[in-house]
Amino acid sequence: MRRMLLLTALCVLGAVTVALPVSAQEGPVVAVDQESVDTVIGTETVMMVEISNSGTAPTGPLVAHLLVVDPAGGGSADAEDWTSELNRPLDSLAPGEAHTIEWDVAPIMAGDYRVLISVVPIDGGPPSVSPQIRFTVSQPDALVSGATLPVAIAVPVIAIGAALVTRRIERTVAHRPT
């Protein structure tokens, strides 16, 4: 149900964005600093999102929202898993004013995703959507258990040996006649 709602919202937002040329668009314009990102699971990526007011009137208070789409996976991905701040409230932008926000995201699953930022005026008015950023997320290298296991066995053995040696040294030193 949630996925359906999200897809519907995306379609509506996309349709609005396509239907309105940027120059004629009322309200905020959303721009991002990247077109594509190649990353691995868990790695933090900082996106710079610029929201500007190209209209002639103040935008009123805004809310920016992060959207993550997984086309190959049949729709949405859970954006809450990508960031701790799904929504970012913004103050009203005066005509010609722009505001840039940093958005930290860290994908948790491998795949080919599209990330978008939608900006919705709280007091009504048309929403805006950023161009999509293509996120290609790959698996990180696994831990090398081949190196881990010998270390996990050898170090305790060496530590026990060292403890026994120190005990022996203490006895030897203590019993050494003057």
Add this chain to the structure above:
Amino acid sequence: MNAVDSHRISKRYGERLALDEVSFTASNNQVTGLLGPNGAGKTTLIRVLTTLLAPSGGEFSILGHTDPEKIRSVVGVLPESAGFPKRKRAIDYLSYHGALYGVHWSDARKLGMDLLSEVGLGDRWSDRIGTFSRGMRQRLGIARALINEPPVLFLDEPTLGLDPGGKRNVLDLVRRLADERGAAIVLTSHLLDEIERICDRAVILDRGRVVYDAAVTDRLADTFLEVTT
């Protein structure tokens, strides 16, 4: 010159006056007994004279020294109910303290061995202190107090908690140290018979005040009885 010379020493803990203008002296080759019931101020006086506590009033000198660091280098002290590091071996304990007095490690070790023999622990030099009886620990404490070969020795209740045999051993050792080393020894006790047995002179403290300061005579017993009843 007296080995210990104290003049009107006072020590106050907040409202409580632990020492009230205490004056007394101690001389070489003598054992001076500080006698008094529990809480009389004996330990406080020893701590003041050994620079662990600053007096609230009065002045004192040890072998003419008034500088705390100098005083600490010429006195040996067995504190009351002294603790010992149980995992250390007797000789290591003495060597370390010798080194803290500036004696080289190897010399401190040799000195420690001699002192252990002197206090009757020569055959236990490499044993851990945790295996020692209370009497043995007290003798080890006396050996530690002697590690800097001090001309002045303060022993605070050295027989506390010992059985009769242990008490006799410690008291004989203290008397011998005064006779053979010529040290000035100040010994505290709350037991009259100990003071009478080995001390040359005695000072009775009662609630922080000196009430007797003279040779050990019959009057000592009478005064002590008055204080404790």
Add this chain to the structure above:
Amino acid sequence: MNDTKSVALVVREEVRDAWLRGWGPWLMVGVAFALSGVAVGVAYTSQINLLDAREGVAILVRLAIGLGLLFVLFGAADSISGERDRATLESLLLTPVEHSSLVLGKAIAAMAWWLVTFLVATPYVLAVGTGPGGALDALAVVATAGLAMAVFFGFGAVLISARARTNLVSLGLALLAVGVLAVPGLLPAAVTRGPIGQFILRADPVTSSLQLLNRVVVDQHSFASEVTWLASPVIAAVIVVAAVVVGVRTVEIEPGS
């Protein structure tokens, strides 16, 4: 008596007490077993994709630093007040060694706990960190932030120990101080995003060290690019060392009496 010589003497004896006569080596055996268990555990869970490999390395590094700091904290907090409780302090204070030398020697000796824990942990960090990369950066975090925190904890705990009447008070206060310093790290991101929040994160040495660890080990930023997070741990360490060297003139046998 020469101060440096006195300090060296105290350090030598304290180290021998802990590592020849004491339980130090056997505690390190325990550390080795704990790190082995965690290393194998994170390697396995990473292999089956339940855990990000770099988060696995971070868990190992956090455990190594945490254990090392815990040993330093307990060793240092016990150093003076423990002697006071065991009635062994008086005989030390009666020697001509300056009290400041005793305290400084004990604080330096407490660093041995950190050093040995670091040596034990190093092969684990190298082995586990080899897969996802950044093992040397992770080791750099342990060596720098970990050392700064060890100095801060160790010297700070000795300061507390010198003034605490009992060992329980000393240990309690030391743990409380660490707990308070850990609080900013628990604040929600919305609070720490602003300038005040960022200042708190950077000013608190404990949180700042953890930030450095997360950014380098988990987020795979280079150590050099995040080195500014070391500022408050290093400054805190310098302050407590100065406080011990300059501030402790006399150790009282019964503080506050």
